[in-house]
Amino acid sequence: MKDPTPVDVLICGAGAAGLTLAIDLARRGVRFRLIDKLDQPFAGSRGKGIQPRTQEVFEDLGVIDRLTAMGGHYPAQRVHHADGTWRDGQGLVVEAPSAGEPYRMPLLVPQNRTEAVLRARLAAFGHAPDQAHELVSFTQDAAGVEATIRTPDGVEVRRCRYLIGADGGRSTIRQALKIDFAGRSLGVRAIVADIQLDGLARDVWHQFNPGDMQKHVSFCPLPQSDLFQLQAPVPTGGDVDLSPGGLQSFIDARVPQTGLAVLGVAWASAYSMSAWLAARFRVGRVFLVGDAAHVHPPTGGQGLNTSVQDAYNLGWKLGAVLAGAPETLLDTFEEERRPIAGDMLRLASDLLDAAKRGEMRRGREVQQLDLGYGASSLSLNATAGPRALRAGDRAPDLPLIGAGGQRRRLFDLLQGPHWTLIASGPAPVSLARKGLHIHEIGTGLALRDPIGQFSASYGLADGDMVLIRPDGYVGAVMDATGLARFPAYSAWLR
Ligand SMILES: Cc1cc2nc3c(=O)[nH]c(=O)nc-3n(C[C@H](O)[C@H](O)[C@H](O)COP(=O)(O)OP(=O)(O)OC[C@H]3O[C@@H](n4cnc5c(N)ncnc54)[C@H](O)[C@@H]3O)c2cc1C
Incomplete structure (x- = not known):
């Protein structure tokens, strides 16, 4: 099927990066299309920390109040001791908002809810992602890109002026472009799961055995739900049983003294932590944003935030070039965003090392308020x-x-x-x-x-x-x- 109505921008991937870009293009009146290979939007809480700079971005995009209403602030950390006592502390360096910096606390919002708010905002512009549409291949020439998309109704070929790879860490687009994805595996595997749990208070983030990679397990209460986000390192090899019974056995083995009972599992995943950075963020008419361009460990809550800000950097540049600005403006996307992604990878990896020692504390450096483009050719x-x-x-x-x-x-x-x-x-x-x-x-x-x-x-x-x-x-x-x-x-x- 050949599509008769060409669009200017085809965004592949309706995660946080793709949705942010879509909203920014929609408010500029750019003709675009947003596709995602999943039948339904992703359902898990994974990237749950919205940093202050991203909150400013979300204010500009008109979603911050709704997000804040759906989320909450990070609770205090409760470190449990083997004898049943505990110590409460703050895992974040907290400073009050000021006139210049109105957001100083990270927001705690499960990623699926953040994405739902972004989809609702996109709907207000008359757009929605095309779910169950998978980009399978593409070619590009001097004037545009031709993308082949597998849809429930057959294969569609779509012409666009720019193709955006917002298609996550395993990016089909990055691989098709043969862009080097340099970095390293960090030798840590972990599970993350949204579970209903009996036996823990919901006003603090519970930590058991922090700093012990064999026994650590944490339970973060997800706001306005009955779910906790369970996170724990697991051995790098072998199967992990993520069923309710499997997670119950896992918890019993790590914290046998607590009597915690798993009542249900809404979503669960096991993943290996790594730090990878794409050698290029642009090849001709194709761009990479978000996890497609950089993959971080979750420590410090940087991945979703960096992805949103990639999209926010690219959106206005695409809009300007499509409206007649010099094409070279688009070169500044990689020039500005790649060094920031490199710094984020180092920060998240350093925080992972600190977490292994049981010493992780998030300061101003994770809030992304001091990021800037002083060295950019646009400055x-x-x-x-x-x-x-x-x-x-x-x-x-x-x-x-x-x-x-x-x-x-x-x-x-x-x-x-x-x-x-x-x-x-x-x-x-x-x-x-x-x-x-x-x-x-x-x-x-x-x-x-x-x-x-x-x-x-x-x-x-x-x-x-x-x-x-x-x-x-x-x-x-x-x-x-x-x-x-x-x-x-x-x-x-x-
Ligand atoms: C346990 C955990 C905790 C985390 N905590 C945080 C945190 O606190 N803060 C933070 O900032 N980040 C966090 N992250 C990272 C965050 O989840 C990611 O950085 C973020 O999801 C990246 O967004 P994205 O839009 O680039 O990619 P994704 O969210 O991966 O979205 C990519 C989309 O592309 C679609 N897609 C893929 N291939 C194709 C194709 N060929 N055709 C069409 N569609 C396609 C996929 O279906 C998917 O919907 C965490 C991650 C994990 C695993």
Whole structure:
């Protein structure tokens, strides 16, 4: 079957990465299609930690309140001792939200629920993933990609301008492109299971025998459900019985003194931990995002978050190029995201080593708020002297006041698929462009900085301009002289 209506983008894989990209393209009006080989969406809790930076992304995509309502914050950790006593502690370094960083706590949301919220958001744009559609092969030429898809109604051939491999760690697309997936197996195998369990309180995350790879087992209560997520290392070889009876025997052997009873198993899996990074994230018209491009151990809760942020980085670039921006903009996806994925792999592997010693504690480094693109070819610092905020930095949130005295948040001004220019003082009329929202801050202007937080955080001199990308990172910081570089830079704006 040859498809008569070509799309611009075909996204292969409706996990967290594919869904995020689909929402971002949908709100830009890009013609795309999202397919997934599974008959039904994936049902397990696996990636349950939504880091603060991803919460900001989800605010922009319009899903954060719903996700927060469906999730909860990470509970305290309860380490149980063999004599039946325990010690409660916090496994996270917790800091209060601030004006610049409104999200400082990871959210605990089972991955299947996060994906359900993303699907609901996509439905509001009139789109849904095509389930039971498997990409089996593709070819590409200078103008586009031709994909062969196995569907319940037969084989379909679909032409698109760009193909996105959001198809997970075993990516068919990465393998077809013969992209080197370098890394190592970390020598740890584990089980993860969503179980109904009798015998444990639901207000803490229970840890038994931490640091002992033969005996460790943990039970994290999943919010707004009767499920616990069981996680435990298991021997690297041999079968693991994931049935209710098998998991009961497993728990009895590891924590015989507790009398815990498995009442049901909603989902269970055994997997080997590894750290792999694709040598390339782009080959011609084909891109890799998420686990297709990098596979991490679960320690530190980085995988889903890095996957969502890959998609968020690629979405606006695809939208801009399809709207006429230079094709070279797409090269900056790999340039910006691959180093970040490499750093995440090292962080998650280091945390796994700490977990083996029973010492894992998650600090600011897992929250992804300090990630940025300072070294990117898209980052332009065009000021006579340094400013507090540099091109490539994440643009912080801040409170402002509208000319009529109404409260405004900077993140509200950024929300949406557009670029934003913030001027410290009046902005020349010549800067106006399609797709660019311009805001002037200062006395007698549209916005005011009531208690000087904007000026302290952004550090702009009078007449400076900061250009914020659609993904919330600073693209350019310019003073009155540096503004001469704006016309050339604005080629990326669509
Ligand atoms: C135990 C565990 C705990 C974890 N904890 C965390 C955590 O706390 N925080 C965190 O950030 N991450 C965590 N992760 C990692 C997280 O689950 C993954 O990083 C995340 O799922 C990656 O999303 P993705 O969309 O890239 O890929 P996936 O979720 O794997 O989705 C890929 C999709 O592509 C589809 N697909 C594959 N091949 C094809 C094809 N040929 N045609 C069509 N469709 C196809 C699949 O069916 C699938 O739906 C954890 C993982 C595990 C195993």
